[in-house]
Amino acid sequence: MHWPPVGSTTPCAATHLLSLFAPDFYDNVSGRGLDILDVVAQWYDTSFADRSAELHEVLSSEDRVMVWxxxxxxxxxxxxxxxxxxxxxxxxxxxxxxxxxxxRRVGCRALGRA
Structure with a gap:
């Protein structure tokens, strides 16, 4: 698994990221499940060096989260x-x-804690 957030230095970042997604995650663009995250990570690895991301905004409503x-x-x-x-x-x-x-809300979990 090579999907830690850009610039992450923690070895368990990929585990934390994937733990945020439900096992039945569905990507409407590709029509695939969680495996698309590994596919896209490989695309980034083979396409771009010196990667970074600038987070502009995260918005949420009752059942939606938007990340820009x-x-x-x-x-x-x-x-x-x-x-x-x-x-x-x-x-x-x-x-x-x-x-x-x-x-969907199934409880709260703090990242970075075992």
């Missing part, structure tokens, strides 16, 4: 499907991302 951030990196490969066949020039890239998650 800007991703930055230097392009080193064509791991992302939409990059296949494009010339690799090592240039810096940046783009905003918005992710919306539907949530």
């Amino acid at each position: 951030y800007t991703f930055r990196g230097r392009r080193i490969g064509n791991g992302f499907p939409r990059l296949h066949g494009r010339r690799i020039e090592g240039r810096p890239v940046a783009w905003d991302q918005v992710h919306i998650f539907r949530v």
Whole structure:
């Protein structure tokens, strides 16, 4: 598993991140379950170096959480499907991302505690 948050230095960050998702997580874009997180992590690993993320806002309502951030990196490969066949020039890239998650409350759990 190689899915810790950008810049994470804690060895159990991936475990904590995945613990936030329900086992029946469904990604509407890919039509896949939790395995899509590993796939996307591989795309990032093979496509971008010097990665960082700037968090702009996290909003929530009764059953939704929206996360808005800007991703930055230097392009080193064509791991992302939409990059296949494009010339690799090592240039810096940046783009905003918005992710919306539907949530259900099953209790509270503090990250960083065993």
